[in-house]
Amino acid sequence: xxxxxxxxxxxxxxxxxxxxxxVAFFDNSKEIETVELDAKFHSxxxxxxxxxxxxxxxQQARDMFIYTNRRFIILDTKGLSGQRVKYKSIPYRxxxxxxxxxxxxxxRDAEIYTYCETSQVDMDDKPRSVSQLVTKxxxxxxxxxxxxxxxxxxxxxxxxxxxxxxxxxxxxx
Numbered sequence: 001x002x003x004x005x006x007x008x009x010x011x012x013x014x015x016x017x018x019x020x021x022x023v024a025f026f027d028n029s030k031e032i033e034t035v036e037l038d039a040k041f042h043s044x045x046x047x048x049x050x051x052x053x054x055x056x057x058x059q060q061a062r063d064m065f066i067y068t069n070r071r072f073i074i075l076d077t078k079g080l081s082g083q084r085v086k087y088k089s090i091p092y093r094x095x096x097x098x099x100x101x102x103x104x105x106x107x108r109d110a111e112i113y114t115y116c117e118t119s120q121v122d123m124d125d126k127p128r129s130v131s132q133l134v135t136k137x138x139x140x141x142x143x144x145x146x147x148x149x150x151x152x153x154x155x156x157x158x159x160x161x162x163x164x165x166x167x168x169x170x171x172x173x
Contacts, residue, residue: 028109028140029060037066047073047087055152058139065137067152072114074135090116090135092156100150102141109138110146114153 038054041047048054048068056067062077071091078084097115114135139146 028138029058029063029065030140031144032057032059032064037064041066056149058137058144060138067149067156069156072135072153088135090114090133092153092160095153095157098150098153098157100146102146108140108142110141112137112139112146112149112153 034054034057037057038048041054042050049070052068052070054066054068058065062082064073064075066073066075071089072095073090074086074088076086076088078086095114095116098113099115100112101110103110116133118131118133139149
């Protein structure tokens with residue numbers, strides 16, 4: 001594995017358009033193509049690890065919800081100009097639960113909730129605070145099967161095999 005410096009500042013950001021406002025108003029995310037997104041987040045915006053692959057991706061206005069084979073990533077675009085982006089990355093091994101609600105009779109979207117605990121430690125490695133992190137994503141069910149998205153999360157949280165912690169090799173001169 002090779003570690004390199006990542007530069008998140010040199011990528012194009014989109015301002016608000018009418019399409020973005022309509023999606024933001026209805027609060028639904030639509031599934032987007034994963035092949036181009038995978039290439040973009042490996043080269044243009046180096047956010048993904050070398051062996052990481054985008055499995056499912058959704059866009060809601062200017063925000064994105066990305067499910068990879070290692071983690072769940074939320075890109076939250078801030079401000080009217082879209083110049084600031086907040087990246088939230090939740091490895092599947094730290095998700096302790098998830099749930100989803102299917103669309104009702106007059107409803108056009110389903111919701112997925114993920115739950116994990118976050119903790120802050122001080123300089124002595126003593127826990128200062130523990131809080132519950134809950135994320136919510138509304139998915140337009142017209143084009144997406146909510147059960148397939150639930151299976152992706154299930155396969156990587158409960159039935160997933162997590163990469164083992166590998167100690168670095170030491171070279172002796």
